[in-house]
Amino acid sequence: MIFSFKPEPKYSAVALFFQNIQEKIFLYKEHILSTSEIYEQKLAEALTPLHEESNAKLIEVRAKHESVLRENKGNKDAELIALHESGLDDAEGYYQYLEENIQQEHDELHDFFNKSSLIMLYSLLESELKKLCQIMQEIKMSRIGIEHFSNSNYIKGCFNYLDLVIELPAHPLESFQTKISYLQLFRNRIVHSSAELSPNSTNEEKNLLKQALNDAKEAVIISEGQFDNKRTIKIYSKQYLLQSLELIADLFLTLYQIINHENNYLIVKEELLSFFSAEISDIEIIIDSHQHIKNGAKFQFTICQKAKTGGTEIIHLNASVSSAASLEVATINQCKDSKLASEVANQIKKKEKYFASIFKEWTIANPSMSVNITLYE
Known part of the structure; x- marks a missing residue:
């Protein structure tokens, strides 16, 4: 235990x-x-x-x-x-x-x-x-x-x-x-x-x-x-x-989608922060953009982590979510030598279903969803 x-x-x-x-x-x-x-x-x-x-x-x-x-x-x-x-x-x-x-x-x-x-x-x-x-x-x-x-x-x-x-x-x-x-x-x-x-x-x-x-x-x-x-x-x-x-x-x-939009996607931000902060300390998440696509949505986030020695490491995360026949989560890490990006990618891989559930309100699920993530500097 x-x-x-x-x-x-x-x-x-x-x-x-x-x-x-x-x-x-x-x-x-x-x-x-x-x-x-x-x-x-x-x-x-x-x-x-x-x-x-x-x-x-x-x-x-x-x-x-x-x-x-x-x-x-x-x-x-x-x-x-x-x-x-x-x-x-x-x-x-x-x-x-x-x-x-x-x-x-x-x-x-x-x-x-x-x-x-x-x-x-x-x-x-x-x-x-x-x-x-x-x-x-x-x-x-x-x-x-x-x-x-x-x-x-x-x-x-x-x-x-x-x-x-x-x-x-x-x-x-x-x-x-x-x-x-x-x-x-x-x-x-x-x-x-x-x-x-x-x-x-x-x-x-x-x-x-x-x-x-x-x-x-x-x-x-x-x-x-x-x-x-x-x-x-x-x-x-x-x-x-x-x-x-x-x-x-x-x-x-x-109403969830409307209120999220009107409050700068506060709910999505909180759920992502909860997801990542369980394993990754001292991080901040900023939602840069959101747009609707067919049967889903695209988000762009900035993830920041304060280093113990000072300074801040910054990476970006793009998430594209849409309907799919079964759950599909794919992560591409384009960051070179980024400990933060590796930790984020590993956290998503370990808990793919949980991560995907954060975005389920943004898809017309038939019966499940596809989530494509790209990490870049």
Whole structure:
């Protein structure tokens, strides 16, 4: 066992926020997938013995049906006689009824879980946006807080506040606000009316519902009441939860990139400093430039190390990150006789996956990423 007495790296509040939200989103996804799997297992456990019993019974009654048909060959009512004496119709109907009841019970359990999970996801979105607003208020030292933007649409208030303190670009966030309005519609109906739709909805509400259902791609449906004509939102599939979680993850990823840019890539700088300072002492990292490329980004850094004998050694690091089928990390060291460059290259080689994770927010990962590093003087 190796013990290290180096102090834990200190991250800014905004860096910690984005680290924590990633972890929460991961745990929410695991919760959704694992719970849905339990429900699927329960359904299989209920259906398996029923199928075994029905298969055995149907083999018996079908044999009886064929036997009666042979006995009544030439009789125009042979089929009716065979169905009656064998009980084939009754047996098929009985087992179909039992299977449909089990499936319906399973669907309702899924619906209850998915609706409660949807409320949880919406609460996550609200609470985390509020935290981010409070952090940005401190960073910008603004006297105006999120409480000045509170209204019935809390999430819209958060967007308005973030727009004030960091000037959110309109285009990247328009699609998020539209899709969040769909999520809000389903959440509000679930919370305020047990998922029932009002027969007195306005044309605007009807149009929004139509758009939301189209966006859900059949993962959310409207159930018509068999006796009372009530229309109720049903979420039988976990796909809408995963779709909503992906929406939230993409939103915070976009906010991460915007806030990074507005704060001179503070979060990337902190994570790189934490990565290298674990093994390399007295270093400083300066971000010189950043540019977007197809499915990724390019960064240029200056790394400085104070020598014990005085003076400072300086090297430069270029990092190009983009999507890839699998993780690829390549390092080229063009520095001659530089101890600092050798240490940096060795640190990257030893912990390639960790190093690559620092840049994962800058790629459209399908399913992984490529990182190409060049060190030069």
